[in-house]
Amino acid sequence: MSGPLQELTDYDALRMEYDGPLMAVGSYCRSELIVTEELFYGAQDNEILVYRDSLTDVIEGGPRVGCCGPGDRKWNLFCQEKHRIGIEMADCYMPHFVRLPLTHVKLIKVNCDA
Ligand SMILES: [Zn+2]
Numbered sequence: 262m263s264g265p266l267q268e269l270t271d272y273d274a275l276r277m278e279y280d281g282p283l284m285a286v287g288s289y290c291r292s293e294l295i296v297t298e299e300l301f302y303g304a305q306d307n308e309i310l311v312y313r314d315s316l317t318d319v320i321e322g323g324p325r326v327g328c329c330g331p332g333d334r335k336w337n338l339f340c341q342e343k344h345r346i347g348i349e350m351a352d353c354y355m356p357h358f359v360r361l362p363l364t365h366v367k368l369i370k371v372n373c374d375a
Pocket of ligand 1: 352
């Protein structure tokens with residue numbers, strides 16, 4: 262689950278520094294924004310990329326192997342019912358983000374005129 266998230270459509274808005282969030286809490290991007298540019302830590306087309314702190318009610322599980330944080334590209338975030346929802350990437354040599362394949366999440370569009 263997450264609260265409303267704003268889509269980032271500008272590649273330059275992504276933060277590429279190692280060991281820090283790829284984007285601000287409350288925003289996400291589609292993986293195509295970045296995967297077309299480069300191979301990005303295993304990210305594939307048709308995924309949502311989001312910072313971990315934007316997600317609520319997720320449970321850590323599976324292999325979470327890395328040197329300073331999970332980085333082995335395996336399912337490691339689950340919903341309360343233990344369904345796979347995402348792959349958290351958060352080791353020291355990468356920007357930190359979660360891959361949410363669109364096959365495993367539901368996007369709900371909300372209108373916000375504010
Ligand atoms: Zn490390």
